[in-house]
Amino acid sequence: MNIYFFWALIAFLFLSQVFLLGALSLRKLLMNHKEKTISQQYDRLTESFSSYMMDPTDDRFLKEIDTVSNQSVVLERLLNHYVAITKGSVTSSQVSQLSEKYLTERYKKQLKCNNWAIRMNTLYFIEDFHMKSLSPLLKKKLQKSFRLNLETQQLIRTLTSLNEPMTLSALARYADAPVRLYIDVFKRLELDIQLEELDAALKHGHNNKVLKHAAVSYIGMTGLMGFLPRIEEELLSDDEELRIQALKSIQHLQYISSPSLLIPFFHSTSWQERMFAARIAGKLQLSRFQEVLSELLGDSVWWVRYSSAEALTQFADGDILLSHLSATHPDRYARDMATQWEASLLGSEE
Amino acid sequence: MNSFFLILSSFIIAYLLFSSLSYLGLFALAFQKVKNENNLVHRESTEVFLRNQNTYPVSILVPAYNEEVGVVSTVRSLLALDYPQKEVIVIDDGSKDMTSAEMIKEFKMVQIPFAFRTHIPTAEIVAIYQSSIFPYVRLIKKANGGKADALNAGINLSAFPYFCAIDGDSILENDGLIKTMKPIIESDGQVIVTGGSVRIANGSTISRSKVEVVDLPRHPVVIMQIVEYFRAFLIGRLALSQLNILLIVSGAFGVFNKERVIQAGGYNKNTVGEDMELVVRLHRLLREEKSKQRIEYVPDPVCWTEAPESLEVLRSQRIRWQRGLFETLWTHRKMMLNPKYGAVGMLSMPYFLFIELLGAVFELLGYFMIFGGFFFSLIDPNVALVMFVVTILYGSLISALAVLLEELTLHKYPRISHLMRLYFWALTEAFWYRPLMVIWRVQGIFAAFHKKAHWGDMKRKGIST
Numbered sequence: 001m002n003i004y005f006f007w008a009l010i011a012f013l014f015l016s017q018v019f020l021l022g023a024l025s026l027r028k029l030l031m032n033h034k035e036k037t038i039s040q041q042y043d044r045l046t047e048s049f050s051s052y053m054m055d056p057t058d059d060r061f062l063k064e065i066d067t068v069s070n071q072s073v074v075l076e077r078l079l080n081h082y083v084a085i086t087k088g089s090v091t092s093s094q095v096s097q098l099s100e101k102y103l104t105e106r107y108k109k110q111l112k113c114n115n116w117a118i119r120m121n122t123l124y125f126i127e128d129f130h131m132k133s134l135s136p137l138l139k140k141k142l143q144k145s146f147r148l149n150l151e152t153q154q155l156i157r158t159l160t161s162l163n164e165p166m167t168l169s170a171l172a173r174y175a176d177a178p179v180r181l182y183i184d185v186f187k188r189l190e191l192d193i194q195l196e197e198l199d200a201a202l203k204h205g206h207n208n209k210v211l212k213h214a215a216v217s218y219i220g221m222t223g224l225m226g227f228l229p230r231i232e233e234e235l236l237s238d239d240e241e242l243r244i245q246a247l248k249s250i251q252h253l254q255y256i257s258s259p260s261l262l263i264p265f266f267h268s269t270s271w272q273e274r275m276f277a278a279r280i281a282g283k284l285q286l287s288r289f290q291e292v293l294s295e296l297l298g299d300s301v302w303w304v305r306y307s308s309a310e311a312l313t314q315f316a317d318g319d320i321l322l323s324h325l326s327a328t329h330p331d332r333y334a335r336d337m338a339t340q341w342e343a344s345l346l347g348s349e350e
Numbered sequence: 351m352n353s354f355f356l357i358l359s360s361f362i363i364a365y366l367l368f369s370s371l372s373y374l375g376l377f378a379l380a381f382q383k384v385k386n387e388n389n390l391v392h393r394e395s396t397e398v399f400l401r402n403q404n405t406y407p408v409s410i411l412v413p414a415y416n417e418e419v420g421v422v423s424t425v426r427s428l429l430a431l432d433y434p435q436k437e438v439i440v441i442d443d444g445s446k447d448m449t450s451a452e453m454i455k456e457f458k459m460v461q462i463p464f465a466f467r468t469h470i471p472t473a474e475i476v477a478i479y480q481s482s483i484f485p486y487v488r489l490i491k492k493a494n495g496g497k498a499d500a501l502n503a504g505i506n507l508s509a510f511p512y513f514c515a516i517d518g519d520s521i522l523e524n525d526g527l528i529k530t531m532k533p534i535i536e537s538d539g540q541v542i543v544t545g546g547s548v549r550i551a552n553g554s555t556i557s558r559s560k561v562e563v564v565d566l567p568r569h570p571v572v573i574m575q576i577v578e579y580f581r582a583f584l585i586g587r588l589a590l591s592q593l594n595i596l597l598i599v600s601g602a603f604g605v606f607n608k609e610r611v612i613q614a615g616g617y618n619k620n621t622v623g624e625d626m627e628l629v630v631r632l633h634r635l636l637r638e639e640k641s642k643q644r645i646e647y648v649p650d651p652v653c654w655t656e657a658p659e660s661l662e663v664l665r666s667q668r669i670r671w672q673r674g675l676f677e678t679l680w681t682h683r684k685m686m687l688n689p690k691y692g693a694v695g696m697l698s699m700p701y702f703l704f705i706e707l708l709g710a711v712f713e714l715l716g717y718f719m720i721f722g723g724f725f726f727s728l729i730d731p732n733v734a735l736v737m738f739v740v741t742i743l744y745g746s747l748i749s750a751l752a753v754l755l756e757e758l759t760l761h762k763y764p765r766i767s768h769l770m771r772l773y774f775w776a777l778t779e780a781f782w783y784r785p786l787m788v789i790w791r792v793q794g795i796f797a798a799f800h801k802k803a804h805w806g807d808m809k810r811k812g813i814s815t
């Protein structure tokens with residue numbers, strides 16, 4: 001290899017870069033121009049769009065959107081912005097109608113696109129816009145999927161949001177399906193179907209433990225008090241993880257029909273069970289357990305000590321109790337923990 | 351003698367060519383992932399975790415030494431983060447200024463006798479404070495022990511299973527934490543460390559943890575650092591992460607599984623590269639346990655930091671980085687080319703030794719050869735010329751390519767003038783910036799023999815308005 005080879009190499013790389021720089025600059029110019037046009041169109045349509053969303057009889061927007069060159073992009077942005085602002089509070093039939101009319105064909109193509117991110121975005125938008133007409137296509141896609149990768153997970157979420165409870169059975173096909181995904185599915189189901197599915201999950205949980213864990217967890221998260229007796233039944237389960245989930249749910253539900261159900265957990269060999277029992281006793285202000293909480297303040301596990309002290313702060317006489325325990329508890333660590341929480345109470349009053 | 355110089359110069363030429371090609375190879379590995387991730391609508395992909403009670407809570411650790419100017423705004427930006435459950439722990443590592451006083455005043459903090467666990471021994475804890483406005487904001491006042499020691503103290507006090515270490519002068523974007531936690535949540539804990547892309551904030555307008563206007567700074571030294579970050583993050587880190595052999599998670603921002611870090615013994619106080627050293631130790635732990643857990647990198651920028659504008663500060667920063675790299679590789683030399691440590695031992699460690707560490711030595715030799723060839727007839731001027739040409743290839747053209755690749759994938763700088771300026775300065779790299787780096791990096795290797803851990807001081811102007 002002589003000097004000419006290296007000069008040629010440099011020249012080749014430099015010229016390729018100059019060519020690439022030119023191409024990228026041109027692309028940037030076009031992209032910026034397009035973006036500017038889209039932004040202008042977006043701004044121009046915002047007023048009539050808002051008006052249409054509040055009062056569908058004002059159809060100025062429908063006429064205007066038909067004249068816009070970047071129709072689907074502008075509409076997608078308007079709808080996305082609207083959904084982001086109103087999410088969880090308002091469900092609008094106009095969102096579905098507009099998206100079904102103007103975006104269906106585009107999304108059908110995008111779902112087959114090679115770019116993973118574009119397919120994922122499309123799934124998010126279909127979910128946000130409640131585009132039911134795409135349900136059959138998504139179902140087919142789910143049938144063809146054999147791995148529970150991120151795309152399949154989002155596919156399941158999207159399909160569920162279109163009220164397709166079949167996703168629970170589809171999810172059961174995957175042995176590695178995580179609890180959080182089942183919870184995401186429950187969260188997206190319409191209330192009546194959701195209650196049915198939760199009931200079935202609790203009844204037939206022995207077939208699918210992950211599903212049952214998710215159901216118990218979800219009931220606690222959303223405060224579905226009607227399921228309390230069923231959750232309390234799970235406190236007697238042989239499955240430790242399920243008992244822990246049930247305790248966690250009771251903590252969230254903030255109610256227990258018979259406080260004595262908690263007694264075995266204060267002395268459980270599992271520290272998580274002791275910790276949740278302590279937390280529940282505090283949250284529900286079960287003063288009969290003050291003594292056992294004082295004992296747990298000297299537990300061998302830091303989290304149990306921490307939760308017991310925190311529980312004691314929930315009682316009206318918590319400050320006095322903690323002050324007493326910080327001076328007299330036989331365990332050094334328990335005294336430290338009581339002192340910390342006593343001081344923390346004082347701090348919060350200042 | 352002449353043949354000796356000829357062999358040496360041929361070796362250096364081959365080395366520089368190999369390095370250049372290795373950068374290209376690494377980028378080829380990372381290209382698709384960068385491009386895909388960049389197209390993703392992040393609000394959509396993260397909001398599912400924001401509303402989920404099962405999203406792991408995170409302790410945010412902010413080690414601070416003489417940070418009175420920025421510590422309050424940093425904590426305020428952390429309080430504004432979109433994340434379901436978090437606590438913020440500032441660790442004042444024996445500051446000589448008003449760092450603690452500012453925190454105590456601003457957040458109405460009261461001293462509490464905190465019953466924390468000493469997982470890792472640290473320098474003496476002087477006092478622990480808790481905010482009476484935000485009970486989950488705490489301050490540890492401790493004797494000076496260095497950044498690693500401060501982080502270890504934060505780990506001891508933290509309550510949650512994951513912690514995020516962030517520099518006091520960095521600004522995390524509102525959705526930065528959830529984006530970085532995403533791979534951990536999605537993998538159900540199989541990912542134990544995630545590092546996010548760090549971007550240079552100089553020139554841009556940041557307000558309330560949000561980048562309002564992305565712009566380039568005027569100072570060429572800072573522009574060159576931006577180009578360098580492109581190359582490091584876009585080419586190096588992402589590709590290594592794809593292979594699960596990433597050895598560096600930026601000290602400015604990273605999320606860690608606390609239990610694993612404690613198991614590994616916490617941050618090492620005897621090195622200035624504590625961030626890299628910890629990641630290598632975690633890799634070592636995983637390989638020795640034959641664990642399938644992994645370390646990942648998030649290409650999307652999540653954190654903004656202030657780059658040094660003066661050559662003096664830049665010099666001390668680079669010496670510190672190089673010294674940290676040397677110390678880490680030396681500490682874990684057992685892993686080098688050891689098949690027991692899989693791809694980390696066989697690929698990643700040699701890559702960091704030969705490309706990242708010794709690259710500076712080879713380049714310095716190359717400069718000697720070039721000058722020697724021209725002025726002292728040590729080698730044939732033609733060979734010196736070849737070396738000069740290859741040095742340009744290695745420095746300027748690869749950096750210019752990194753700029754173009756950034757534009758091809760992420761295109762975060764909005765104007766064509768940005769692209770042109772970045773490209774132009776990248777082309778000049780071999781003629782001024784790179785020789786400076788080479789000298790400082792070689793100094794860094796020598797500095798590794800003087801053991802004294804200290805904080806990397808830098809005069810802050812502040813990046814958030």
